[in-house]
Amino acid sequence: MRVVISIGGSVLAPDLDADRVAGHAAAVERLVEADCEVGAVVGGGGVARDYIGAARRLGANEVQLDQIGIDVTRINARLLIAALGDRAAPAPAHEYEGAGEALRRGDVAVMGGVMPGQTTDAVAAALAEYVDADLLVYATSVDGVFSADPDADPDAEQHARLTGTELVDLVAPMSRGAGASAPVDLLAAKLIERSKMRTVVLDGTDPERIPSAVLHGDHSGTDVVPEGSRDPERWA
Numbered sequence: 001m002r003v004v005i006s007i008g009g010s011v012l013a014p015d016l017d018a019d020r021v022a023g024h025a026a027a028v029e030r031l032v033e034a035d036c037e038v039g040a041v042v043g044g045g046g047v048a049r050d051y052i053g054a055a056r057r058l059g060a061n062e063v064q065l066d067q068i069g070i071d072v073t074r075i076n077a078r079l080l081i082a083a084l085g086d087r088a089a090p091a092p093a094h095e096y097e098g099a100g101e102a103l104r105r106g107d108v109a110v111m112g113g114v115m116p117g118q119t120t121d122a123v124a125a126a127l128a129e130y131v132d133a134d135l136l137v138y139a140t141s142v143d144g145v146f147s148a149d150p151d152a153d154p155d156a157e158q159h160a161r162l163t164g165t166e167l168v169d170l171v172a173p174m175s176r177g178a179g180a181s182a183p184v185d186l187l188a189a190k191l192i193e194r195s196k197m198r199t200v201v202l203d204g205t206d207p208e209r210i211p212s213a214v215l216h217g218d219h220s221g222t223d224v225v226p227e228g229s230r231d232p233e234r235w236a
């Protein structure tokens, strides 16, 4: 089974805690031991936001800010690579071909951002499409896709299951404007819809939830089941 896992920066490295990173590496290793090919895409989290905020005050333009964000995602990717040791390709792939080659060699492919104007949500969806993954998992700080930001709105309700089109329709209004609260951004949602990628959005703050979701389909987050998609064979 081939799986792409998106690990948000705020999940992997809200602060610099080696044990937390080791926990995520252990979850990836469980998947490898269960014969999964794993691609991991790592986000920038609060550290990226801090750097971007400082550079914005210094007058950097939006592309320059994105480039700083990308650099931070790659530093976080290197933390995960350090924890995975020989199991991972030695450096974050800068594009999808490199990540695909690493998977073909039998390595865990770890990458951060790729180009300005998007986030690692979209990188994970594009990598999943590129390597024809059986499953895409977003390990975020929120347990799935909600009708509104659950941290800001106590009436926000979780969606247990969505089609790709429903995900796009839900995320589109959330993605507009500053402080966007969508758990998966609009470009990612559109890539999931077009590639009919079976996707799970879950709370990844406890990394053990990731192997349960991948190996058994067992989780309490949101299943995105695009029209025409299939469950991974090993769930049968």
Ligand code: UTP
Pocket: 008, 009, 010, 042, 043, 044, 045, 046, 048, 065, 066, 067, 068, 069, 070, 073, 112, 113, 114, 115, 116, 117, 118, 119, 120, 121, 123
């Ligand atoms: P993240 O993927 O962590 O952004 O990339 P995010 O969604 O804002 O962070 P979380 O999920 O809330 O923690 C960090 C920043 O890096 C740039 C963007 O500026 C993004 O906000 N980036 C990342 C790119 O420009 N291109 C990429 O491919 C990836």
